[in-house]
Amino acid sequence: MGVLDIPQNYDASRYDRPSVTVDVVVLSLVDDDLKVLLIRRKGAPYAGMWAIPGGFVQIDESLEAAAARELAEETGVTDVYIEQLYTFGDPGRDPRTRVITVAYFALVPADALQVARPGDDAAAAQWFSMFDLPPLAFDHHEILTYALTRLRYKLEYTMVGFQLLPDEFTLSELQRAYETILGEALDKRNFRRKILSAAIIEETGHKRQEGEGRPAMLYRYRENAVAEVKTRRLFP
Amino acid sequence: MGVLDIPQNYDASRYDRPSVTVDVVVLSLVDDDLKVLLIRRKGAPYAGMWAIPGGFVQIDESLEAAAARELAEETGVTDVYIEQLYTFGDPGRDPRTRVITVAYFALVPADALQVARPGDDAAAAQWFSMFDLPPLAFDHHEILTYALTRLRYKLEYTMVGFQLLPDEFTLSELQRAYETILGEALDKRNFRRKILSAAIIEETGHKRQEGEGRPAMLYRYRENAVAEVKTRRLFP
DNA sequence: TAAATAGTGTCTCTTAGACAATATTAT
DNA sequence: ATAATATTGTCTAAGAGACACTATTTA
Missing domain, CATH: 1.10.10.10 (Winged helix-like DNA-binding domain superfamily/Winged helix DNA-binding domain)
Known part of the structure; x- marks a missing residue:
């Protein structure tokens, strides 16, 4: 049973495989408020709603590298604090196909953002107060709630x-x-x-x-x- | 870019997708020692070495359900404490193909194990002291180290x-x-x-x-x- | 000199940690 | 009686939390 007991000549492509993404909860303190960077969705599902930036994990890329890449694409920022948060994988969390997402959270000083060049789709990206969130796509509200809990917790110790x-x-x-x-x-x-x-x-x-x-x-x-x-x- | 901006008529199968597994670190206290359940690998790679029990996430199964299923298959035990540990996904952690594993850890009282029927491949399963581990396949030593750290940490609070x-x-x-x-x-x-x-x-x-x-x-x-x-x- | 922000000390109470003697059972 | 295990209390030190006034600057 399981990956560890697969015959050595197995063909991985025979199995139905989920898609794997990373989502990055980008947090910053602006005007004495905790802000999160969100992206406006253009297409279905959840068109027009806001979502946590993320993307597919490339086949030869570590999870951390994928998260850092997504962060850099959206904010231009590198070398900031980033940590794995939790992996969300309920079937049906994406109505199109099975998508398992490894969520990260990144802490970005506001002054680093001024230096940063805006990402390619900067027009669609916007900062929101973590305490006044818009309707969010997928299970992204749950992910943000989890991120805030974790951040508060880590702050304590x-x-x-x-x-x-x-x-x-x-x-x-x-x-x-x-x-x-x-x-x-x-x-x-x-x-x-x-x-x-x-x-x-x-x-x-x-x-x-x-x-x-x-x-x-x-x-x-x-x-x-x-x-x-x-x-x-x-x-x- | 990323999963949130995919055109709605995209075909997920066009992308190279990693395999996703769950591995379950099953811990128990036996004879005043902290034990972990390991499986002896039959085939390559790492044939003959010991590994954390795990297996593929089914396409319509939540991660928690997959972990609980693997636990039940190996130990016959249900309804015990199980929690997501961390997701390990370095390319090359499995020499055959890209495998991302969501690691869980389960805490099983020793008396529940006596009741439990042994799993199908019980012959290959064995308890080891967490403080005296055999050589382990893949990055499983790292996973166990992480699990012990987390358990000790959780015990404190x-x-x-x-x-x-x-x-x-x-x-x-x-x-x-x-x-x-x-x-x-x-x-x-x-x-x-x-x-x-x-x-x-x-x-x-x-x-x-x-x-x-x-x-x-x-x-x-x-x-x-x-x-x-x-x-x-x-x-x- | 008024308004704004920065900086400082003490007391009390709770908790952590060190420490040793008595109680109950089987042999 | 002896060996084994269970149970109990006190003292001290450190840290948490409550609390109010003085210092330095700009307008």
């Missing part, structure tokens, strides 16, 4: 939140990012104490002044910090 | 450990299960305090006496407890 900020940021910006994603207010002093005691960021030495108010110290993410911090939850 | 015990168990048995999987000794008083304060188990009212020593109170898992406990780590 890893440093993944930094991936959504520019290289240098203030503690207030970092706190706003956490508050936006978690959907709750955090105490300023407790937040700072925890972040600083975790030793995952360091001062850059210079300050940012824009608009009114006292200038804020800029911090940067310590590259080596990730592994050290994964052991303890930041917000239990 | 969910009640998943109960899935490996019979319906009624003593606190000493539960502690031994945790120690076996985590690979470290736990303090008896602290363990009991934490487990009992989490209110996830309840006394059955009767005791077990086998062999020497004072009889131990039997506990059972409170069915409703899962959701309540997921919020806080048990062993930070």
Whole structure:
């Protein structure tokens, strides 16, 4: 039974095979809101509805490479945080044929997007608030719900939140990012104490002044910090 | 580009499609050791080596159903804890053709296995200690490593450990299960305090006496407890 | 000087972790 | 009585959470 016991001269093409795609949930923080990149569908099914960008896995391409390729096609961005989310494969999730999709999520700092050239079909791509989504094609609402749950969860015990900020940021910006994603207010002093005691960021030495108010110290993410911090939850 | 923008009259068979399988990491606690069920491969590639049981996803079958089916075929067991682990899809992980596998892991109480009828190819199936594995086919060593990491991780903040015990168990048995999987000794008083304060188990009212020593109170898992406990780590 | 934002310290309560003696059974 | 296993409580240290005022800048 199973792939492991197939006679060695089997012909794989004899079997009905599902299509395999990757879908990439591209998240970014813009205007203190968590945004997701969606694509407007042109054709049936679900014509006119919005969908998570994705595409077929090429036959000689790893899943991670396929996800990175889709991300680059849609946003022009490379070298950002991307992780496998879950594989969705219910029969009937695509009315045309059996499609199994390996969902990924990517965290893209807003400043990286300004640099990025728009993808080929940029006209059809648009950012939506994760907290105010349009009707979505396929099971994509379920995928986004899953992505938000996972992001919140990871935020509690890893440093993944930094991936959504520019290289240098203030503690207030970092706190706003956490508050936006978690959907709750955090105490300023407790937040700072925890972040600083975790030793995952360091001062850059210079300050940012824009608009009114006292200038804020800029911090940067310590590259080596990730592994050290994964052991303890930041917000239990 | 991608699956979402395919013209509606496209023919899916034009595309090269990978094969999709599910592999099920079946874990059980036997003789105070964490065991995994492996299958001896008869044919090439990797003939004679051991492999995680798995098989093709049928065209009209959900991934979960495929995993449950494979589990039932190998062990005769149904209605046990099973969860999606990760999807492995590197080109070349199977030398014959492109195979993407959605890995699941299942937790089977040892007493459920006694009841279970052996699968058709039971002769080729065997339990191995997760801490003393034979050479494995494909990338299956990586999959098992991933499964152990995930199990240990889940043990820290969910009640998943109960899935490996019979319906009624003593606190000493539960502690031994945790120690076996985590690979470290736990303090008896602290363990009991934490487990009992989490209110996830309840006394059955009767005791077990086998062999020497004072009889131990039997506990059972409170069915409703899962959701309540997921919020806080048990062993930070 | 008013408005806006940044930055800082203490107290209390809960929890984690270290640690040892008594209770109940079979042999 | 002895061996084996089960059961129970306290102290200490660290961390979480609640809470309010001062500092620095621009307009």
